[in-house]
Amino acid sequence: xxxxxxxxxxxxxxxxxxxxxxxxxxxxxxxxxxxxxxxxxxxxxxxxxxxxxxxxxxxxxxxxxxxxxxxxxxxxxxxxxxxxxxxxxxxxxxxxxxxxxxxxxxxxxxxxxxxxxxxxxxxxxxxxxxxxxxxxxxxxxxxxxxxxxxxxxxxxxxxxxxxxxxx
Numbered sequence: 001x002x003x004x005x006x007x008x009x010x011x012x013x014x015x016x017x018x019x020x021x022x023x024x025x026x027x028x029x030x031x032x033x034x035x036x037x038x039x040x041x042x043x044x045x046x047x048x049x050x051x052x053x054x055x056x057x058x059x060x061x062x063x064x065x066x067x068x069x070x071x072x073x074x075x076x077x078x079x080x081x082x083x084x085x086x087x088x089x090x091x092x093x094x095x096x097x098x099x100x101x102x103x104x105x106x107x108x109x110x111x112x113x114x115x116x117x118x119x120x121x122x123x124x125x126x127x128x129x130x131x132x133x134x135x136x137x138x139x140x141x142x143x144x145x146x147x148x149x150x151x152x153x154x155x156x157x158x159x160x161x162x163x164x165x166x167x
Contacts, residue, residue, distance in 0.1 A: 004051045013044060016060050020044075020067050023128055031074060039074055043067040061134035064124075068138060110161040118153035125150055 004012070017040065024039045031039075046066050047054070054062055111119055124130045124138060136146035 004054065009048060009051060012047070012054070012059060012063070016063050017044070019060055019128070020063055023064050023067055024071055026123070026127060027071060031071075031078060035074065039067070039070055042074075043070045046070060055137065058134055058137040061130060061137035064128065064130070064134075065138040065140060106161060106164045109164045110157055113160040114153065114156060117149070118156055121146070121150050121153045122157060 020043055021036065021040050024043070025033075025036055028036060028039075043063070043066050046069075047063055050066070111122075114122070121135060121139070124135050130138060132147045132150060133143050135150060136143040139146060139149075141149075
């Protein structure tokens, strides 16, 4: 895309901020909802700083990739901050985003058996509606690698889904 001006950046923010916010909201755990605005803001700051790198054909996917990295950094920062609390009594865990969104126990159990990477690529496809090219941009891999990872994750999900025994 090359260097973008203020009007083009405003257009990007207007068009893609809702999707970025939704992406982050669904994956916020273990952070809290009060962190969401900060994460969106930080994502947009990084997008502004790297605006010359935005691919014209994959703006949203590229921005979701930035949001993904911002979220990872925030999680690492939270982990470092709370490491001293590990000796305290742990309370009940909040449910993850999948627990809130996925009502069917069989699907939830099959998702829980997947690795974080498999679950992430399935969610990018199913929840965020990204195609293989957009997933590749989001994950900073080639389209072929993204397609293989998605196919394998789908296969493992189907296998786990078929093996879940519902009481």
